[in-house]
Amino acid sequence: MSKLRLVERAASDDLRARVHFCTETGQIWLHEHRMLLVHAEAQASLRKELIDTLGMDRAQGLLTRMGYASGVRDAELARTRAQNASDLEAFMTGPQLHTLEGIVRVTPVKLELDRVAGKFYGEFLWENSWEGQWHRHFYGIHSAPVCWTQIGYACGYTSAFMGRTILYKEVECVGAGQANCRIVGKPAEEWDDAAEQMRFFAPEPIADRILDLQTQVAQLRSRIDDKEKLPADMVGVSPGFRAAYELLKQAAASQITVLLLGETGVGKEMFARCLHESGARRDEPFIAVNCAAIPPELVEAELFGVEKGAYTGALVSRQGRFERANGGSLFLDEIGDLPLAAQAKLLRVLQDGEIERLGDQKTRRVKVRLIAATNSDLQQLVREGRFRSDLYYRLNAYQIRIPPLRERKEDVSVLAKRFLEKHSALYGKKLRGFTDKAKRALLAYAWPGNIRELENMIERGVILAPSGTRIEVNHLFSSHPGEPARELGLDPHGGLEDNRWEAGRSLCEAIFNGVMTLDQLEVMLLETAIDKARGNLSSAARMLGLTRPQFAYRLKHMHDVPKT
Numbered sequence: 001m002s003k004l005r006l007v008e009r010a011a012s013d014d015l016r017a018r019v020h021f022c023t024e025t026g027q028i029w030l031h032e033h034r035m036l037l038v039h040a041e042a043q044a045s046l047r048k049e050l051i052d053t054l055g056m057d058r059a060q061g062l063l064t065r066m067g068y069a070s071g072v073r074d075a076e077l078a079r080t081r082a083q084n085a086s087d088l089e090a091f092m093t094g095p096q097l098h099t100l101e102g103i104v105r106v107t108p109v110k111l112e113l114d115r116v117a118g119k120f121y122g123e124f125l126w127e128n129s130w131e132g133q134w135h136r137h138f139y140g141i142h143s144a145p146v147c148w149t150q151i152g153y154a155c156g157y158t159s160a161f162m163g164r165t166i167l168y169k170e171v172e173c174v175g176a177g178q179a180n181c182r183i184v185g186k187p188a189e190e191w192d193d194a195a196e197q198m199r200f201f202a203p204e205p206i207a208d209r210i211l212d213l214q215t216q217v218a219q220l221r222s223r224i225d226d227k228e229k230l231p232a233d234m235v236g237v238s239p240g241f242r243a244a245y246e247l248l249k250q251a252a253a254s255q256i257t258v259l260l261l262g263e264t265g266v267g268k269e270m271f272a273r274c275l276h277e278s279g280a281r282r283d284e285p286f287i288a289v290n291c292a293a294i295p296p297e298l299v300e301a302e303l304f305g306v307e308k309g310a311y312t313g314a315l316v317s318r319q320g321r322f323e324r325a326n327g328g329s330l331f332l333d334e335i336g337d338l339p340l341a342a343q344a345k346l347l348r349v350l351q352d353g354e355i356e357r358l359g360d361q362k363t364r365r366v367k368v369r370l371i372a373a374t375n376s377d378l379q380q381l382v383r384e385g386r387f388r389s390d391l392y393y394r395l396n397a398y399q400i401r402i403p404p405l406r407e408r409k410e411d412v413s414v415l416a417k418r419f420l421e422k423h424s425a426l427y428g429k430k431l432r433g434f435t436d437k438a439k440r441a442l443l444a445y446a447w448p449g450n451i452r453e454l455e456n457m458i459e460r461g462v463i464l465a466p467s468g469t470r471i472e473v474n475h476l477f478s479s480h481p482g483e484p485a486r487e488l489g490l491d492p493h494g495g496l497e498d499n500r501w502e503a504g505r506s507l508c509e510a511i512f513n514g515v516m517t518l519d520q521l522e523v524m525l526l527e528t529a530i531d532k533a534r535g536n537l538s539s540a541a542r543m544l545g546l547t548r549p550q551f552a553y554r555l556k557h558m559h560d561v562p563k564t
């Protein structure tokens, strides 16, 4: 029991440190999950209304499932602590969170668990049960236990933690007239009435029916929309993206040359491909060329082809990209980097549909839809004499500007989700999405590298996040993006304090005011470290950044210091 107590206290201290009140942004964080501070009475009214409209039985089911869902979430947090703690310590996260969240004061009475063997037995005392007290307030003493959300929480938490179904029952309940509640939990098969208990975990058939119908409607609708379906990464709801996409759709039906403008990484090739796929030439070739990636002296040969003997080394005749794209589309990225000689030839194709291979007198006819793209200012290049003005006007006839990701904030979540699915599949990982804090960081970031940067970052997150968890901020960003908002933590009495400074400041005050001496402070530090290291002096020393001999030296002298 005393071991349980110790474990309990350590867990509680550590958890308090994970609660942050961010008054500037109006958010409360528990680790990386967003929490709410709500009025118990308002919550109780909602519970009452559920009971009054749905009936006791249905409401019990709904509330049990709601509790179950938050239990499962808290188990995720417990799992993040499991790496550096014993099973017992990690498990105590749940009861401590239940207490910290203000729902019920949980005290373990008996707890035996073995995750590997799948063994579990738990008995807990519940004091100040929020749910029991309010139920009694509205409905008087009930014939059966009433802490449904809390029981759901215990089942969800423990089942997720143990990786098998664990069921709890209230053997005493304040709502049923006892002074406190008391719960017992064990694996489902050890209960005689497991089926009866578990019926509350099954969603209502009526809800299932509605969901089924919704799915059917969505499937039918998607079949109708199939012709307009976007390629995998062409997603977005932001006005900027929709406007660009509308222009693209209108151009798809014609053969007009299109110029795509946008920063590096906005997905110009994806837009070009989409234009090709949406047009009548979708079954013909789509050839992409990055003009900046080809040495200037080779560009003409690459684009227009070479006849055998055109220059030393041209041993065989070779088709250029234009010929290979014949009938389909040719995408020229970074067109501003095209040398002037190649620009002249390009203009000729656009005007007459004719090309000549290098070293060949014969003209060849090609039917190619040209899609050009650039992230440089072509007008400026024209002024500097590096880009032909006649070619510029030809290309500029139909331009589409693809907005950078920072102007498409609404699309970040959709894209992030898409890339998460893609890379989880590629790496064969099952992840549960992003933590609330990670989502917030993705939205706050300015994305200088645009969609490509987002995709790379999500890929990094998929690689770093352990299977079965959510991607956290530090899985995405190697350093924290920008200055984080000031967050307030909880002091041991549950008061708000600035994590970084307040605690230190009150210690300084204590020393200046003679409440405590420097030596006593050192004693406190040493004792706390030994406590946290469970008596292991080497690891206690490490916690304080000391060597073991340094630690032992200080320890030896501490017995002379009078305690406060």
Ligand SMILES: [Zn+2]
Pocket: 129, 132, 145, 146, 147, 170, 172, 173, 174, 175, 180, 181, 182
């Ligand atoms: Zn109860």
